[in-house]
Amino acid sequence: MADDPLLRTVNVKKHFGGVVALDGVSIDVEPAKVTMLIGPNGSGKSTLINVIGGALKPDGGQVIYGGDDITGLPPHKRYALGIVRTFQVPKPFRSLSVLENMLTASRIRLDDSAAKILFSSKWEFEEKRLIEKAFEILKLLNIDHLWDARSDQLSGGQMKLLEMGRALMSDPKLLLLDEPVAGVNPTLAHDIMSHIVKLRDEMGLTFLIVEHRLDITLRYVDKVYAMHQGRIISSGSPSDVMSDPHVIEAYLGD
Amino acid sequence: MINLFLLMVDIGTMYGIFLILASSMELEYGELGIPNFGKVMFFAAGAFTVGALAVRIGTWLAGITWEGEFKTKSILYSTLVSRYFASHPLDAIAVFLFTLFLASIMGAVLGIVASYPAIRLREDYLAITLIAAGELFRIFGRNYDPLIGGTMGVGVPDVLAWLPSGAKEAGYILLSLSFAAATWLILYRLSTSPYGRTLRAIRDEELAASTLGKDIVKYRMRVLALGSAMAAVAGVIYAFYMGSVLADDFNPLKTFLVVLMVVLGGSGNPFGTLVGVAVYILLDRTLAILKHYVVLPFDINYFAMFLFGVLLLLVLMYKPEGIIPERPLLTVRAKFCRREDGTPERKLCD
Numbered sequence: 001m002a003d004d005p006l007l008r009t010v011n012v013k014k015h016f017g018g019v020v021a022l023d024g025v026s027i028d029v030e031p032a033k034v035t036m037l038i039g040p041n042g043s044g045k046s047t048l049i050n051v052i053g054g055a056l057k058p059d060g061g062q063v064i065y066g067g068d069d070i071t072g073l074p075p076h077k078r079y080a081l082g083i084v085r086t087f088q089v090p091k092p093f094r095s096l097s098v099l100e101n102m103l104t105a106s107r108i109r110l111d112d113s114a115a116k117i118l119f120s121s122k123w124e125f126e127e128k129r130l131i132e133k134a135f136e137i138l139k140l141l142n143i144d145h146l147w148d149a150r151s152d153q154l155s156g157g158q159m160k161l162l163e164m165g166r167a168l169m170s171d172p173k174l175l176l177l178d179e180p181v182a183g184v185n186p187t188l189a190h191d192i193m194s195h196i197v198k199l200r201d202e203m204g205l206t207f208l209i210v211e212h213r214l215d216i217t218l219r220y221v222d223k224v225y226a227m228h229q230g231r232i233i234s235s236g237s238p239s240d241v242m243s244d245p246h247v248i249e250a251y252l253g254d
Numbered sequence: 255m256i257n258l259f260l261l262m263v264d265i266g267t268m269y270g271i272f273l274i275l276a277s278s279m280e281l282e283y284g285e286l287g288i289p290n291f292g293k294v295m296f297f298a299a300g301a302f303t304v305g306a307l308a309v310r311i312g313t314w315l316a317g318i319t320w321e322g323e324f325k326t327k328s329i330l331y332s333t334l335v336s337r338y339f340a341s342h343p344l345d346a347i348a349v350f351l352f353t354l355f356l357a358s359i360m361g362a363v364l365g366i367v368a369s370y371p372a373i374r375l376r377e378d379y380l381a382i383t384l385i386a387a388g389e390l391f392r393i394f395g396r397n398y399d400p401l402i403g404g405t406m407g408v409g410v411p412d413v414l415a416w417l418p419s420g421a422k423e424a425g426y427i428l429l430s431l432s433f434a435a436a437t438w439l440i441l442y443r444l445s446t447s448p449y450g451r452t453l454r455a456i457r458d459e460e461l462a463a464s465t466l467g468k469d470i471v472k473y474r475m476r477v478l479a480l481g482s483a484m485a486a487v488a489g490v491i492y493a494f495y496m497g498s499v500l501a502d503d504f505n506p507l508k509t510f511l512v513v514l515m516v517v518l519g520g521s522g523n524p525f526g527t528l529v530g531v532a533v534y535i536l537l538d539r540t541l542a543i544l545k546h547y548v549v550l551p552f553d554i555n556y557f558a559m560f561l562f563g564v565l566l567l568l569v570l571m572y573k574p575e576g577i578i579p580e581r582p583l584l585t586v587r588a589k590f591c592r593r594e595d596g597t598p599e600r601k602l603c604d
Contacts (some may be wrong), residue, residue, distance in 0.1 A: 016494045054464075054465070054515055055461055055465070056479040069449065074464065074469075075461070075464040075465040076465075076466075076467050076468055076469045076470070078465075079464075079465060079466060079467035080467060084465065084466070085465050087461075091456075091459040091461065091462035092459070092462075093454060093455040093459055093462065093463070094458050094459070095454055095458055095522065095580060095582065096451065096454060096458070096582050097582035097584070099584070100451055100583075100584070100585070101455075101583060103448065103451065103585070104451055104452060104455045104463070104466060105466045105467075107467070109467075110359075110447075110448035110449075111447075111448040111449045111451065111452040111468075113449075114444055114449055114480065117443060117444060117447040117448070117449045118440060118443055118444070123447065123448060124585075125583055125594065127448065148582075149310075152584055153319065166466060170466060170467065
């Protein structure tokens with residue numbers, strides 16, 4: 001634990017009406033590591049991802065990224081810092097093709113000015129380069145044959161892959177993946193997880209993953225936080241957390 | 255008997271004016287998903303600018319001293335100014351360009367103002383707010399006489415008075431269609447570019463778009479500014495073509511007609527806009543001509559409203575995607591190769 005954490009939440013609180021979703025959650029996500037959040041349904045994992053991604057404003061506490069407080073930043077500014085997320089229920093841009101979904105995510109912005117589009121055709125060259133890049137990522141995720149399909153015609157698992165592809169297309173530093181392998185067949189799920197490990201090792205990407213399929217994912221991750229009723233009840237290496245009686249109780253008990 | 259030439263002028267000019275309006279609606283609603291039910295307000299902004307200024311600047315240029323009330327005398331003075339324009343084409347063009355410039359700025363500013371509720375309100379509340387804002391605009395124009403002559407309306411001098419009869423009418427078609435072509439090309443170019451792709455992404459999944467770095471507030475504001483400036487340009491051409499501006503002409507029905515054209519043609523597809531406007535204008539003119547030949551127990555104009563209402567319902571029920579449905583557009587027009595068996599090759603074709 002020599003490195004300073006890339007992302008840190010400090011005592012984050014969030015409630016919806018009377019329901020407490022996050023009750024003072026503090027986690028550290030270390031750079032170039034895969035950190036996983038586990039916990040039974042309703043334990044607050046997705047809410048935490050939403051707070052870190054900027055979709056929800058916490059009622060208390062702070063989100064620190066690279067030493068800066070980003071608690072109040074809107075999602076698009078977090079993207080600019082390198083934080084990109086996927087969604088538990090996939091949100092593809094449904095009227096766009098798979099390829100166009102990918103292109104939308106690019107960090108090279110060809111869409112920032114209408115005037116540039118109207119008075120120049122430089123973007124068309126840039127766009128061709130981006131298409132090549134998009135195809136490389138699609139091939140990696142095994143959905144390159146679907147490049148021309150409307151994204152709302154994909155299966156649930158394929159949509160998950162597309163979301164992952166979009167996130168990778170944006171050259172992120174920190175990826176927040178909300179159930180990346182849910183609905184994906186086991187072989188591909190293992191491929192995705194190995195790929196995540198590869199990105200961590202080769203590119204130094206940092207991952208924070210929420211996942212229920214522990215049988216597949218646990219062996220790939222560096223650190224686990226277990227949540228229950230809006231609190232962190234255990235943290236450490238995957239084997240430590242899974243043998244923690246609090247965690248077993250949370251999954252089986254009451 | 256119907257004068258075929260004047261009919262063609264009317265169809266051509268009105269097609270151009272409504273194509274500008276429908277293109278701006280397609281950009282805002284079809285591409286970005288903002289239900290701009292206040293469209294008529296921005297159209298009126300253009301027409302009101304012309305109504306309030308053209309005759310005043312004209313009399314000043316012509317050196318005519320104004321006597322009497324604006325409300326009662328504007329028609330008379332606009333005739334005098336038209337006569338002056340007949341021998342001073344440069345003055346006429348200057349008045350046209352100046353009001354056009356001012357009106358598009360007015361439109362853009364109003365669009366930015368309208369984007370504040372557009373960012374904060376849910377779709378249906380936004381639609382209600384914009385309808386109300388448009389009505390407020392009309393009622394203000396109707397009741398504040400010095401602006402555009404209140405209930406009497408205002409005369410607008412003829413900026414093409416220097417052209418011989420015949421060429422003048424053709425001039426209005428040309429003016430209207432060339433502005434329409436420019437507007438539509440802007441829409442088409444944006445729609446088939448990364449810009450349009452981002453607008454659709456925001457329309458489809460706002461949260462996902464913002465997590466992929468799109469500043470939604472900025473896009474809404476800029477698109478409403480651009481769309482509203484377009485609508486104001488349509489208002490300018492409409493005012494000069496009609497030769498007068500009457501506040502009550504700018505009722506919410508105008509907005510509804512533009513929505514009808516976009517939805518009928520196929521919202522989300524710029525080609526649909528071209529078709530939707532054509533279908534509407536042709537149906538509308540046919541009914542107007544039929545009025546002379548068919549005897550009905552009621553005014554056929556009301557029948558037109560009934561017909562368009564039913565048409566919109568039928569489209570929404572049986573073909574909600576419109577005549578030319580939206581398709582995923584490849585922004586780079588370079589075609590992708592396909593292998594013999596039809597599967598796509600992962601390469602751009604030359």
